[in-house]
Structure formats: structure tokens, C-alpha cells
Amino acid sequence: MSSNARHVPVMLQRCLDMLAPALTEPGAVVVDCTLGAGGHSEALLKAFPEARLVALDRDPTALKLAGERLAPFGERATLVRAVYHELPEVLERLGIPRVQGVLFDLGVSSMQLDEADRGFAYAQDAPLDMRMDQTTGISAAEVLNTYPPGELVRILRAYGEEKQAKRIVSAVVREREKEPFSNSARLVELIRDALPQAAKRTGGNPAKRTFQALRIEVNAELASVEAAIPAAVASLAVGGRIAVLSYQSLEDRIVKGVFAAGAATTAPPGLPVVPERYQPRLKLLTRGAELPTEEEIAENRRAAPARLRGAERIREDIP
């Protein structure tokens, strides 16, 4: 299988359709905040020949590979190494005041999962790293070996929705005193041993939730999403559209909250006529979240948890 075939972009046609009305004018700018292997970006460049693409990723490997893939598009594609909540600074540096489209395909990439030595996957033994940008920050092993037990419990509960957090953390603390954690297999085994039989029978691999929690902590993912979605909405021109693919409920909740707030009036209750400055500045493009079809999931298991939400900017902010 070629590397591109393994990284099939999730809900691709839906994302393109959702952004399409905003991207037909010459000079339209679309930002892919999560370039990854460049699947969505390449499709955007092909589908909207008049548009220019700005694509961000924090992972230098992704930028290198996607850069090769998008080279044929020349100056229509500008790739930037950045964390997505830095979008306003990136656009300012590029001299782009407003954009017509924004896409987020959140979470970890198939490429990162497939690179065994980066430690994202619980199915393979590897150093417990999990940093999307290995040049900065602390690894999952450091989190596991140094965080106070209460903090680890909080992370496993909040970011992994792990009901057995206390049990797992007790085992981690006992084991790390004997020898610090360095590899994923030892953690997977410890989780398997720590959980009661009943907990092991539900929800797939018992290490899945702990790995998700560590990854979110190591990359400060939720804080980045919380800052990035409002920043992206603010960067949209009137008529501009944003589409966001999330893969777990915590991210999806943030996206839902930002869109719902933008689509609501901010008027004090009881006004007979809502003045312009209190009118919603977003129109929702999805009712609830859209899910991938059964056919897509059958072809690409990694699409299964995806949730797509979209919105259109319909009004300027009036101070």
C-alpha cells in the first residue's frame, strides 16, 4: 500500500462540500490547520483551483512529507510549522487579514500512529514519547514518572474518561518507584493487570483511554483547541466557512460550545427587537454533529469516531 493510500482523509467530500460556497472566488484563502499527510489539503487545492492554501502543523515530519506531496501546487500552498492556536500570528505574518475557509482535522494522524517509535500506539512496544513535535515539551514517560498521583488521576479521568483511573494510577506509582517507565509495553501490561475482569471486557483495548489521556496532556491538546476555534472563527471573512472534525467527546464539546455561542444572540433577554450588534455572527451548517457513513467506516476504521461540525460567518463584530 502506498503511504497516501493508508492515510485516507476522513469525511473528505463532506468537508469539501461544506467549504465550497466560500471558496469559489479568485483569491479565496483556505487554511488547513492540521496538515498531517496533506490529504485534505491536496483535495482542497484540486477542488478549488482559484483558492490559495495556508496549512499548519506542529509536527516537522508531517510538514516535510506533505510538502513533497503539495510541491506540484507551487505558490498556491504555503506550509507553516505552528501550533494551530497561533493562527492569528501566522496570518498576520503572511499579511492575510481574513480568510474564506478553515478546516481542522483534530487529533493524531495515521502517520504518527504508524510510526512505531513515537509511542502513540498501544499495540506496539515503543518509547513512551507521544509528542507531536519532538523538539519541545515533555514526553509521556516524564508525565507518568514525575506527576503527583492526584494529577495523574485527574488527567486519566478528564482526558481519557477512564473510570478506573485511581486503580491504574496506584499501580503506576507502585511500579515507577521500582523503575521509571520508558516503554509502552510495560504500561499496557500494567493496565491490563490492574483492571478488574469486568472493565477489561468492554471498550476495546484497556490501555486505549490511558494512552489518549497521556497524549492529550503531553500535547496540551484541549487548551490548543479551546484557543484555536474562536481564533479561527474570528479570522473568517463574512461568508467564510469553518469545518471541524473531532475524534473524541472533549474536543467535540469545545467545538459545539464555540459554534453554539456564535450562533446565539447576545442580547439581554426581553428586548422586543434585537439590535444588530447583538445578532448572532455564525450560522450553523450542521444539525448536531455529522457522522461518517457506514461505508466510509467499513473502508477506513479510523473514521469511526469522527464528528463533523461546520459554521458560516454571517456578520462582523460590532464593538
Ligand SMILES: C[S@@+](CC[C@H](N)C(=O)[O-])C[C@H]1O[C@@H](n2cnc3c(N)ncnc32)[C@H](O)[C@@H]1O
Ligand atoms: C488527523 S491529522 C490530519 C490529517 C490530514 N487531514 C490529512 O488528510 O492527512 C492531525 C494533524 O494535526 C496536527 N496537530 C495536532 N495538534 C496540533 C496543534 N495543536 N497545532 C498544530 N498541529 C496539530 C498533528 O501533528 C497531525 O499531523
